[in-house]
Amino acid sequence: MSDQNSDQKPKAKKTPPKPGEKTRREFLRSGVLAAGVLGASLLGYYPVLQGSALRLRPPGAIKTPLDEQEFFASCIKCGQCVQVCPVYAIKLADITDGFGIGVPYIDAREQACDFSCDGLQCVLACPTGALTHDLNFPADTRMGLAELTRPDTCLAMQGQGFKGQARGADFKGVLRFSEVDRWNPIPLADHPFDLEICDLCVRLCPIEIRIAECAAEAENDEPQNTARVAQKIGNECPPRSAIKLVPMPSDDGVKRMQPVILDGCVGCGVCEMVCPPQIPSLTMNIKKTVDHPGGA
Amino acid sequence: MGYISKSFKHLFGYRVARPGKEEQSEELRAIYEAKKGTLSKSDLEKVHIEHKQPYGGKWLKRRWLTLIAVNLLFVVSFYFDIQLLEGALTASRFVGFHMADLNSALQVILAYKVMVLNLFIGTVTVFLLWVLLGGRTFCSWACPYHLLAEWAEYLHLWLAKRKIVSDHSFNRKVRTVFYLLFVVLALVTGYTVFETLSPTGILSRALIYGPGLALLWVLALLAFEVFYSRRAWCRYVCPIGMTYGVVGVISPLRVTYNAEACHHEGDCRKVCLVPHVLDLTIRGGASQVHEDVGADCTRCGLCVDVCPTDSLKYEFKGLSKLV
Numbered sequence: 001m002s003d004q005n006s007d008q009k010p011k012a013k014k015t016p017p018k019p020g021e022k023t024r025r026e027f028l029r030s031g032v033l034a035a036g037v038l039g040a041s042l043l044g045y046y047p048v049l050q051g052s053a054l055r056l057r058p059p060g061a062i063k064t065p066l067d068e069q070e071f072f073a074s075c076i077k078c079g080q081c082v083q084v085c086p087v088y089a090i091k092l093a094d095i096t097d098g099f100g101i102g103v104p105y106i107d108a109r110e111q112a113c114d115f116s117c118d119g120l121q122c123v124l125a126c127p128t129g130a131l132t133h134d135l136n137f138p139a140d141t142r143m144g145l146a147e148l149t150r151p152d153t154c155l156a157m158q159g160q161g162f163k164g165q166a167r168g169a170d171f172k173g174v175l176r177f178s179e180v181d182r183w184n185p186i187p188l189a190d191h192p193f194d195l196e197i198c199d200l201c202v203r204l205c206p207i208e209i210r211i212a213e214c215a216a217e218a219e220n221d222e223p224q225n226t227a228r229v230a231q232k233i234g235n236e237c238p239p240r241s242a243i244k245l246v247p248m249p250s251d252d253g254v255k256r257m258q259p260v261i262l263d264g265c266v267g268c269g270v271c272e273m274v275c276p277p278q279i280p281s282l283t284m285n286i287k288k289t290v291d292h293p294g295g296a
Numbered sequence: 297m298g299y300i301s302k303s304f305k306h307l308f309g310y311r312v313a314r315p316g317k318e319e320q321s322e323e324l325r326a327i328y329e330a331k332k333g334t335l336s337k338s339d340l341e342k343v344h345i346e347h348k349q350p351y352g353g354k355w356l357k358r359r360w361l362t363l364i365a366v367n368l369l370f371v372v373s374f375y376f377d378i379q380l381l382e383g384a385l386t387a388s389r390f391v392g393f394h395m396a397d398l399n400s401a402l403q404v405i406l407a408y409k410v411m412v413l414n415l416f417i418g419t420v421t422v423f424l425l426w427v428l429l430g431g432r433t434f435c436s437w438a439c440p441y442h443l444l445a446e447w448a449e450y451l452h453l454w455l456a457k458r459k460i461v462s463d464h465s466f467n468r469k470v471r472t473v474f475y476l477l478f479v480v481l482a483l484v485t486g487y488t489v490f491e492t493l494s495p496t497g498i499l500s501r502a503l504i505y506g507p508g509l510a511l512l513w514v515l516a517l518l519a520f521e522v523f524y525s526r527r528a529w530c531r532y533v534c535p536i537g538m539t540y541g542v543v544g545v546i547s548p549l550r551v552t553y554n555a556e557a558c559h560h561e562g563d564c565r566k567v568c569l570v571p572h573v574l575d576l577t578i579r580g581g582a583s584q585v586h587e588d589v590g591a592d593c594t595r596c597g598l599c600v601d602v603c604p605t606d607s608l609k610y611e612f613k614g615l616s617k618l619v
């Protein structure tokens with residue numbers, strides 16, 4: 001060891017610590033260092049146990065709705081999922097998430113996953129299987145479940161229409177509008193609406209859009225094209241419906257509608273992102289999925 | 297002592313005893329004998345003047361350029377979406393080929409207890425790469441923390457020279473303890489606990505995906521190294537360095553020592569991150585005239601640059617001497 005070179009001559013400066021004393025101090029210091037680093041690393045437990053590291057995850061995140069431990073364990077914190085997402089929905093968590101540091105999450109209100117990559121690019125990019133490859137189609141994902149958490153803010157339930165940019169002119173989020181550009185998502189702010197009664201959550205739900213696309217395709221499809229049909233079955237086309245507006249009983253003659261979440265909802269968060277009120281009526285419940293509606 | 301056992305002793309923090317006279321080759325003994333009483337201060341001054349290779353020699357320049365280029369390639373690749381090197385240092389794809397940092401992969405395997413094919417391919421690729429390139433070469437030629445820590449080290453040495461700070465050493469075995477601790481923690485908790493602390497991962501992600509609060513931890517580490525203990529993280533804690541060190545044991549790329557012209561003055565040991573590997577340059581410390589520096593060496597080349605007698609060189613076993 002460099003610091004114990006045997007050719008060190010004892011010098012008569014100040015009071016030199018005896019070799020034994022030096023070793024003892026070094027040993028104690030090392031113990032303190034070990035305890036310190038161990039303590040610092042175990043601090044990572046805090047946000048995990050607190051639940052503040054619980055977030056909406058990209059499609060295919062292996063997790064049971066209540067337990068993210070496996071996802072944290074399998075993710076190598078590389079961000080390859082971040083890089084492939086065409087709408088930049090995925091972010092990596094900071095050290096405030098403890099053991100969840102570097103693990104990908106989605107802030108749906110800022111930028112939801114609208115599946116505009118079609119093939120679940122994030123899942124394909126993941127090197128460790130943290131985003132499970134068992135998943136092939138958007139409709140198979142289970143990120144969470146949309147919930148009508150603030151019915152009081154919902155425009156449709158007040159019988160109101162919607163005119164303008166869904167989240168205002170300054171909102172940075174993007175979405176794919178196939179009729180505008182199939183390959184490049186555009187800012188939501190560049191696509192204003194004029195609706196008699198607000199139905200943005202249904203209109204922009206990527207699952208609902210797929211159902212509509214499948215229906216349109218089926219209409220002008222030659223029935224004998226079996227390959228196409230097979231592919232469609234594989235694609236679970238059409239998926240089950242995710243959300244719809246149902247008329248509410250009304251005694252004042254105003255037409256009101258209520259959003260109702262159905263068993264095709266994958267929890268992608270698009271409805272939360274596009275919901276116009278300051279406080280969105282719909283939010284993602286990350287502890288539930290359609291397979292575990294009770295949350296376990 | 298054989299190269300392999302010497303390397304493992306260095307890596308795990310054990311003392312490597314000085315070779316006894318009977319372990320030294322006759323040729324070497326003759327060289328030591330001939331130097332007795334001849335290595336004067338004025339001689340050394342002369343070689344120092346002739347050598348004129350202070351800090352910032354050619355290997356340092358090449359190394360910094362490489363380190364910055366590697367890390368910048370990740371950034372540029374994402375920023376301009378050219379898909380050359382996707383991901384971060386923990387795992388990436390280089391023009392489509394999977395790569396996985398060995399220590400990160402180990403942590404994931406221990407915590408998750410499953411290894412998918414892509415991770416396996418990435419791990420094997422990177423393993424072979426660093427076997428070829430020298431193991432801990434990762435540390436000084438690729439790790440972004442290394443560069444910051446190197447700058448912090450200059451600051452530490454500058455302050456230490458003015459007696460404003462002093463170096464507090466730790467027992468080097470503590471790195472082995474940490475290594476085992478992080479293995480056990482990953483196994484038992486099921487979390488990749490080390491990744492929470494790893495300045496290597498934090499810095500790599502911060503460069504590519506933008507800064508975050510995690511950088512405060514890196515700053516704290518650097519402050520600890522400047523004011524309390526020289527290069528403490530890399531010397532006493534980091535399991536990444538240990539993992540690559542073990543890989544480097546079988547690597548053909550080494551720094552090699554030639555005792556013939558050596559003045560034993562120890563310029564090399566003063567600049568080295570892991571000075572114990574250079575104990576063979578102390579008079580009587582080698583057992584052969586030509587001997588390789590152990591695998592804990594990061595192949596940084598500081599000693600190659602600084603050695604006034606050119607007694608330390610890079611060598612690729614099997615190829616003729618490099619440079």
Ligand code: SF4
Pocket residue numbers: 058059084085086087088089090113114115116117118120121122123
């Ligand atoms: S599925 Fe596609 S759009 Fe959604 S998060 Fe993954 S990469 Fe982004």
Ligand code: SF4
Pocket residue numbers: 074075076077078079080081082102103104125126127128129130131
């Ligand atoms: S690609 Fe996979 S391993 Fe990498 S950060 Fe995303 S989820 Fe984690």
Ligand code: SF4
Pocket residue numbers: 145146201204205206207208242243261264265266267268269270271272
């Ligand atoms: S209802 Fe909302 S969360 Fe559910 S699939 Fe549709 S847009 Fe996504």
Ligand code: SF4
Pocket residue numbers: 434435436439440441442495496529530531534535536537538
């Ligand atoms: S020991 Fe760790 S932190 Fe230091 S240079 Fe090597 S990998 Fe980087």
Ligand code: SF4
Pocket residue numbers: 551564567568569570571573574589592593594595596597598599600
């Ligand atoms: S022995 Fe030389 S090349 Fe190896 S780490 Fe020390 S200074 Fe760098």
